[in-house]
Amino acid sequence: MGRYKTYITTRLLIRPVQIEDADFILALLNTEKFIQYIGDRNVRSIEDAEKYIRDKMSGQFERLGFGNYAVIRKEDHKRIGTVGLYDREGLDAVDIGFAFLPEYEGQGYALEAAEKILHAAFYDFNLPFVCAITTKDNYASQKLIEKLGLKYIGTTEIPNDDEELLLYELKKPD
Numbered sequence: 001m002g003r004y005k006t007y008i009t010t011r012l013l014i015r016p017v018q019i020e021d022a023d024f025i026l027a028l029l030n031t032e033k034f035i036q037y038i039g040d041r042n043v044r045s046i047e048d049a050e051k052y053i054r055d056k057m058s059g060q061f062e063r064l065g066f067g068n069y070a071v072i073r074k075e076d077h078k079r080i081g082t083v084g085l086y087d088r089e090g091l092d093a094v095d096i097g098f099a100f101l102p103e104y105e106g107q108g109y110a111l112e113a114a115e116k117i118l119h120a121a122f123y124d125f126n127l128p129f130v131c132a133i134t135t136k137d138n139y140a141s142q143k144l145i146e147k148l149g150l151k152y153i154g155t156t157e158i159p160n161d162d163e164e165l166l167l168y169e170l171k172k173p174d
Contacts, residue, residue: 004061005124007116013072014083014113017057021070022049024079027101034099037138039161060087066125071100071113080104083113085121085130090158093131093169094121098144105140114148122172129172133158133165142166 007014017025026049028034029041043052060067068084081100088095096118098110121127132150134141146152150168157164 009112009116014069017068017070019050022046025049037135083117093129096130096132130170132168
């Protein structure tokens, strides 16, 4: 995955998720909040996580040049979360999303990482607009999406998910 761009912020290194991240992805996808707000991906082993990375994450990078990034703290090289730009079926725009291990929430890491990836969406990948979706009860996600400048435009549903989601959008700045 070395051919895809890595991003750096004051405190973070943001690079494409790799097979070597399988242990981290296994832990992240099985946190209570990930399962509650994003969904159970049925990843229960390192092998499942490696398959998930290969099948669900790497393919989008190969198709579009962007996807799911590991967020790594520069001070200790700890993988603390993910941020990404997702081409989701049922949405008219690329979706910005994020997930962090519980012990790293509330410290500004998600905002720092998401701001960098949002900038990349517009200026590296030249996307005309970006959207975000979240569940109605995920107030922390809603707050972060709004801090990023996305505006609530209504509700939507995505294929194979019967839950009505809040939909936000932001056009590329002039």
